[in-house]
């Protein structure tokens with residue numbers, strides 16, 4: 001029987017927002033992002049988006065915009081967008097039960113589950129430690145990604161950074177957030193279906209990016225709305241990774257949801273010290289949601 005971790009209790013501040021928490025010790029934290037935090041210096045995380053953040057968020061101007069950062073993790077993108085002049089609402093899972101763990105029969109599901117049970121509160125702490133250090137005014141909603149509360153109210157932009165690949169139902173998560181979005185949505189995902197570990201050096205990276213772009217074209221991966229199912233019972237992998245989505249699939253999803261004007265870009269980010277090729281789709285709202293769904 002799975003239980004809620006005894007260590008984490010949420011206080012709701014007002015409406016859907018969580019009351020800010022104080023986390024002061026790095027020992028209480030799990031950092032997903034590498035971040036330069038006042039008073040703490042550079043804290044290492046799995047993903048270092050510092051050099052490529054502008055590409056990661058699709059070069060969308062956020063000054064004066066209200067932004068929903070879906071799956072904020074340690075909040076690097078949230079604080080970055082706030083610094084760029086946005087009012088940010090950060091969203092993440094409240095409880096480990098809300099994470100979609102791949103139920104591999106061959107591996108110890110409960111062991112993974114318990115690992116996430118311990119990790120999620122530490123991930124929340126990393127956000128709050130940085131929130132405090134940056135004197136951030138961003139607000140946080142913890143909840144069900146498939147039913148993001150309408151009480152958040154309208155936002156101008158929603159950002160889905162490396163989230164859809166972790167969800168059993170990526171379309172429903174987009175649907176749930178995009179009901180609130182007035183202007184644009186940014187979706188960034190890794191190209192998991194290719195070997196994207198690129199050599200160092202700007203020239204090499206440009207060459208590899210070009211080759212990868214050609215390869216994805218000829219393989220039909222970016223030309224088709226493909227959703228590739230990654231878990232394989234013979235080789236259980238990362239227990240939170242379900243899909244490789246093609247950029248075309250993301251565009252199709254967005255088109256259905258009223259964002260028919262989109263552009264796709266590619267960029268390289270650093271994951272655990274390795275370069276990883278990613279894509280970003282920026283969709284602009286062209287049609288309103290049907291009234292019955294708003």
Ligand SMILES: C[S@@+](CC[C@H](N)C(=O)[O-])C[C@H]1O[C@@H](n2cnc3c(N)ncnc32)[C@H](O)[C@@H]1O
Pocket residue numbers: 032047070071072073074077091092093094098099100143144145146160161162163166167
């Ligand atoms: C891979 S991290 C991405 C972090 C950040 N958006 C970025 O692009 O760097 C995925 C984030 O989504 C959250 N997440 C994953 N599955 C979720 C779910 N089912 N419900 C709510 N949040 C979820 C995780 O807790 C984590 O913070």
